[in-house]
Amino acid sequence: MEVIDKFLYVSTELYVPAKLEALAFLDGGGAKPERQALVTVHAGGKTPPVVEEYVVGPLPNPARHEPYSNPTRKSPIPWTSRAIDAKEAPLxxxxxxxxxxALHNILKESYGYTYHNCTKHCLTTFDTVPKGFKSGERRSWILFHRKGMGGVTYVTNFMLQITHESADPSEWHVSRVFYNDQYFDSVEQLITGYADGSVEKDTPDADVQGDDILYPTFIRRGKPQPASPSRGPTLTEPGGRRYAVRGRHIEYMGWSFDWRLGTSQSMQLYDVRMNGERIAYEVSSQDAASFYSxxxxxxxxxxxxxxxxxxGRSYELTRGVDCPETATCFDILQQRSTKVPxxxxxxxxxxELNAGIPLRRHFDSDFAGGFHSYGGMADHVLVLRHINxxxxxxxxxxxxxxxxxxxxxxxxxxxxIIPSQDTTSYGYPLYAGEIGNVHQHSFSYKVDLDIxxxxxxxxxxxxxxENITNPERPELRHIQTRIQRNLRTTEKEAAVQYDxxxxxYYNFYRDGQTNRFGVNRGYRVQLNGIAKxxxxxxDWAAMRGVAWQDYQLVVTQRKDSEPSSSSIYNQNDLYDPVVDFQSFIDDDESxxxxxxxxWVTLSTxxxxxxxxxxxxxxxxxxMQFFLRPFNYYDEDPSVGSSNAVLITPGEKSGSVRVERFGTPTGPACVSEQSPFHYTGTWRGAN
Structure with a gap:
């Protein structure tokens, strides 16, 4: 019983300190919170086996560990909810x-590709989740597709189901087989039916035969663009870098923030400030869902x-494609199912990027063939990017x-995309006799605004x-819009399903703190990427594990016990999830x-x-959402930028005065281009 006889150390994440401790340090001169890690252990040696989490610290020289418990989560974490790890997969x-x-000849005859001991025209595997249709199941359907560039776009109509619920690997077995839209209870049943002709056979598609299959690859083909190869525009920094980096702390044009990259939750920003005032304590990715049909x-x-x-898993970014050549790049250390990070x-x-659109501008015509003034400013922005x-x-x-x-x-x-040999009820016909199955992408974000x-x-x-009597013409009606402020007092009132x-507008503000016009200073959340x-x-219990997907916006009291809208353990138990986001709303607190x-959801x-x-x-x-000042400032804070341009007519006819507010013009040295370097490696310390 190889699995249950051992305790397997699985992953390490930063254990984020309590917010009050962090704010005491950031704002009040309090002690710096200890740096601690959240360590996940698959405790297969316990009866029954469970998943455990420990807070370990202080780092970098840990001297203690204690179990991590959270009253808002299901506990203990079920063994069947765990992620596939370095111990389970090889078994x-x-x-x-x-x-x-046993199925070698059937696969070769049906698809022209094989898996067992393959050296050419090979298949590889793809795991599906969740591992079952009920809580407590652990049954993996293994999908087979062509190996190589774009191979995932050629998926065979053959799959194996592995049942591996037991802690004893000797009890694991192939429980079902799927071949050419037919189910079989065993490999032997498929072999027998294939031999006696009772099984409808699959045949290779002509599109996927041979060694030179270009369609799903990145190899250039088709009409050349441009007609002869030439370089496209590139980004330069003629005045040098205008942002400052100190470790994971970044400052730019009044903005400052710290960031980290979590393994399971991707990018997380902390202590986001503009001109020294904190706008958000945390802005972070929580989870991403893709649900296929x-x-x-x-x-x-x-x-x-x-x-x-x-x-948050990271691979190397390519300068000039994933990021401009001028970008500052960061190395990342992560640890999951490995002995070393x-x-x-x-x-x-x-x-920094010129977004290619004015941030603001106006041409003031004199309506006589001339103008009174032109004012504008390019939208120079700072971009922090991670590609997962x-x-x-x-x-x-x-x-x-x-x-x-x-x-x-x-x-x-x-x-x-992940295609299939499915019916056109679920998608349009595509490459190799397949369809592209309809699916929905959703992304959960946490925005802890501190206005x-x-x-x-x-x-x-x-x-x-409003439908009113026209004040000018009382015999007529006039229909128009008006605004009404609606204070939301409880969490249920603040669970938005967009109508x-x-x-x-969705506005967050500090009551009694006003701008020069007597309006409460606030920030609003603007949603530009929503879908129902x-x-x-x-009706479908699987949606319990992604309850956040039902809402475009939810506002709750911030709690250290509600750190995330999701969990890595929800994946394999959507039906009775470790984190049930709906519970964040149902207690209906003030x-x-x-x-x-x-809690923001983007979806398409x-x-x-x-x-x-x-x-x-x-x-x-x-898809995007914006955090926009809403009466927070007395005017647009970008008026302080020296990168704006003001043009007015000159004293002489046809002449103009151009005010650049001190920004130099004329020739400048082009930034030295970094040599292209790419390794693509990520496993193990380099």
Missing amino acids: IFPLIEDATA GSNPAMLNNLFLDSYWDV SLTKNAVCVF TVYNYDYVYDYIFHQNGVIEVRVGLTGY LGTQNRFETVDILL FNRPK TLLPRQ IVDEDLVA HHIPHSEDFPTTATAGTQ
Whole structure:
């Protein structure tokens, strides 16, 4: 019994200190909180086996550990909820090897590719989740697709189900087989039926034969663009770098913040300030969900929560593509299922960018062929970027800081789709006789706004219709819109399921702290990437594990016991999740003059199409939300920028006066280009 006889150390994350301790240090000169780690252990040696978490510290020389407990989470964490680890995976592969060895000839005849002892035209595997349709199950459907560049876009119609619920690996077995839309109770049943002709056979698709299969690859083909190769525009910094980096602390044009990259939760920003005033204590990614539809076992089980797959897992970024050549890149150390941390070079980047659009501008015409003035300012922004690859998909996570006090949080989708040989009820016909199955992407974010302190209020500014007597023409009616401020007092009142018939602003403010016009200073959340989730929690228990997906915005009291909207353990137990986000709302606590958190969901439906080959493009797949000052300042804070331009008519006819507020013009040295370097390695310290 190899698994249950051992305790397996799995992962290490930063244990984030209590907010009050952190604020005491940041604002009040209190003691610096101890740096501690949250360590996950798969305690297979216990009866029954469980997953345990420990807080270990102080770092870097730990002297103690204590169990991590959280009253808002299910405890203990079920053994079947754990992620596949370095101990379990190698024990599953022999079952796959034995099954595919017995089915070697069937696979070769049906698909032209094989798995067992393969050296050419090989298949590889893809794991599906959750591992079952009920709480407590651990049954993995193993999908097979072509190995190589773009191989995931050629998925066979063959799958194996491995049952591995027991703590004793000798009890694990192949419990079902799926071949050409037919289910079998064993490998032997498929072999027998294939031999006697009772099984409908699959045949290779002509598109995927041979050694030179270009369609799903990045190899250039088609009409050349441009007609002859030439370099595109590049970013330069003629005045030198205008942001400062000190470790994980970054400052830019009045902005300052600290950041970290968690393994399971991706990018997290802390102590975000503008001109010295804290706007947010935390802005962070929580989880990403991809829920597929279809009729075969893979699509029925492709309900992905990326925290389980290490949404913060890092691979090397490529200068000139993933980030500009001028970017500052950061190496990342992470540890999960390894004895030592793995180092990834250039995993995160930060850079200043001309967004290619004016931040603000106006041409003031004199309506006589001339003008009174022109004023404008380019939208120079700072971008902090991390790109996460979760097997087939790539998510581009951006945190963008504008000079007018706006924070833009954006995610873009790219990478390969997962197709299937399914019916056109679920997608359009694509490459190799497949369809691209419809699915929905959703992203959960935590926004802990601290507007002039932690005692905040949340209101919606509702835009309403009014039908009034026209003051100018009393015999007529006049219909127009007006606004109405609506203070939300409890968490249930602040759970937003967007209604297009009732548009509104979402405003967070400190009561009694006003701007020069007597208006409460605030920041509003603007949602620019929302989609309705059609899957009903009341009818389908799997949605309990992604309750956050039902809401575009939820506002709750901030609690250290509610650190995240999701958990890596939700993936394999969506039906009875370790973290049930709905419970954050159901206690319906007061949100008036409290420390508040906004839980934001970005979402989009994706119906794949032929232009998603070779990969989905980021153009048209980007979603974002904004944190925008709402009467927070007396005027746009970017008026202090010397990068603005003011043009007025000169004294002589046809002449102009150009005011650049001290910004130099003329020739400047082009930044030296860094030599191209890329290793692509990530496993183990380099």
